[in-house]
Amino acid sequence: MPPEQIPNNFLGLPGNESDYASAKYAVLPIPYDSSASFKVGTREGPSAIISASQHVELFDEELRDECHTCGIATLDPLWPNMAGPEAMHADIFKVARSAVRDGKIVLGLGGDHSITSALVRAAMTKHKKTSVLQIDAHADLRDSFEQAKYSHASVMRRVHEMGVPIVSVGLRAWSKPEDRYMRRSDITPITARECLDDDDWVDRAIDGLTDTVYVTLDIDGFDPAYAPGTGTPEPGGLDWYQVTSLLRLVAAEKRIVGADVVEVMPLPGQAVTEFLAARLMYKLICYNEGTS
Numbered sequence: 001m002p003p004e005q006i007p008n009n010f011l012g013l014p015g016n017e018s019d020y021a022s023a024k025y026a027v028l029p030i031p032y033d034s035s036a037s038f039k040v041g042t043r044e045g046p047s048a049i050i051s052a053s054q055h056v057e058l059f060d061e062e063l064r065d066e067c068h069t070c071g072i073a074t075l076d077p078l079w080p081n082m083a084g085p086e087a088m089h090a091d092i093f094k095v096a097r098s099a100v101r102d103g104k105i106v107l108g109l110g111g112d113h114s115i116t117s118a119l120v121r122a123a124m125t126k127h128k129k130t131s132v133l134q135i136d137a138h139a140d141l142r143d144s145f146e147q148a149k150y151s152h153a154s155v156m157r158r159v160h161e162m163g164v165p166i167v168s169v170g171l172r173a174w175s176k177p178e179d180r181y182m183r184r185s186d187i188t189p190i191t192a193r194e195c196l197d198d199d200d201w202v203d204r205a206i207d208g209l210t211d212t213v214y215v216t217l218d219i220d221g222f223d224p225a226y227a228p229g230t231g232t233p234e235p236g237g238l239d240w241y242q243v244t245s246l247l248r249l250v251a252a253e254k255r256i257v258g259a260d261v262v263e264v265m266p267l268p269g270q271a272v273t274e275f276l277a278a279r280l281m282y283k284l285i286c287y288n289e290g291t292s
Contacts, residue, residue, distance in 0.1 A: 009074035010109075011282065012054035023071030025285060026104035028096060028119075030078045030111040032088060033231075042231055045264035045274065046077060046109040052271050053278035060286045062244075067286035075099070085150035089118040096122035100258075105288075107281060110262030112231075113140060113152040116216045117159050123214050123258035124162070130257060131165040131210040132156075133250060135221040135243060137234035139174035139189065141181050152263070160185065167208040169246065170195065170221040170238045192236050202246055206253055213250055215259040215284065217243075219277055229273030231265045240276070244283055251287035259284055 006012040010027040020026065029046030058066050078095055081088040096106045096119050108119045113136075124130050134140075140156040143149075150158070160166055168189040174182075182189065195201050220230045223237035250256065261277045 006054050008050070010050050010053050010072055010278075011056060011058065011068055013068055013072060017068055017071060018073050019071065020073040020075075020102075023073035024105060025070065025072045025107055026099040026102075027072060027074045027107045027109060027281075028078060028099070029075070029109045030092060030115045032078075032080045032111040032115060041265040042110060042112050042263055043080075044266050045111060045262075045277070048266040048271070048274040049109050049261070049264060049277045049281070050074065052274040053282065055275070056279050056282055060283070062248075063286055063290050065286070065290070067282070067289045070285070070289050072285065073104070085114065089114075089150055092118035093122050097125050100126050105256070106258050107285075108258075108260030108262070109277075109281075110260060110264070113155050113216070113218055113262045114150050115262060116155050116260055117150070117162075119258060119260055120159050120164060120214050120216075121162065124164070127212045127257045129210050130212045130214050131167065131208070132159055133205065133209060133213055133215045133246075134166060134168045134218070135170050135216070135238070135246075136168060136218040137170060137172055137192075137220040137237055138218070138232065139168065139171055139178045139182065140218075141178040141187075142175065143177070143181075157181070160187070165208065165210060167205050169201075169205055172236050173234050192238060195238060195242055202249055205246060206249060209250065209254055211254055212257050213254045215247065215250070215256055217259065217261040217277075217280060217284075219261060219263045219273060222276070227264075227273045227276055229265050229267040229270075230263050232263070243280070247284055248287045251284070251290065256284065256288045
């Protein structure tokens with residue numbers, strides 16, 4: 001199909017496969033990075049991921065099947081609310097809750113990681129006993145950061161305060177106050193080092209999750225060699241096969257009820273990170289459909 005004829009939606013799907021009424025999944029672009037604390041530019045992530053997704057091969061070589069026929073609608077971008085972070089999070093929750101009520105599995109495209117707490121809250125309006133699988137370089141458990149409660153560095157603290165169990169994988173950078181919080185809250189991260197050295201790390205991750213799972217994929221969970229386009233890169237991260245192997249097992253043993261991919265900051269002259277993010281989100285859909 002010539003480029004000018006590709007529909008401008010996630011995966012470039014035609015109307016019969018992207019129609020909201022019949023779709024199982026709803027992709028929600030959220031170009032918001034007002035809480036970014038280092039490099040800015042993740043507001044450009046959602047559009048870059050959608051553009052890259054239109055070049056993803058729809059036949060999955062691992063599952064030997066096409067998975068997009070379940071229906072994947074792309075919602076209009078949710079633009080920043082300049083009234084402030086709380087107002088923005090209220091907007092995210094309202095839009096995501098509406099899609100959840102319509103029976104959709106909402107897939108958020110960020111934007112900075114602060115968007116996740118509103119998306120989890122929306123998923124929990126239908127799935128009360130949901131846990132969160134966090135793939136990330138950072139704990140994101142600060143009570144606040146730079147005087148902001150709704151910061152990308154505080155998002156998992158907000159999630160945990162909702163009474164949501166958290167399993168964090170790939171961590172390799174956190175503060176002393178976050179370490180104290182993890183100890184008193186009985187949160188034991190599975191570090192990137194453990195993913196190399198401990199053969200049982202996937203089983204440990206699965207065992208910590210409830211039957212229904214929300215997956216938040218911070219792109220800096222990957223080693224920067226695989227995903228250089230992010231605002232807060234940390235050396236020593238995960239690789240493609242570690243992450244996809246974990247997601248496949250989660251989808252096989254649990255029920256994924258929502259997800260997001262965040263912190264993609266497109267770099268000039270290349271599309272490595274946004275293509276990885278697009279392929280990863282499609283992989284998650286395929287794994288979820290392969291176990292439906």
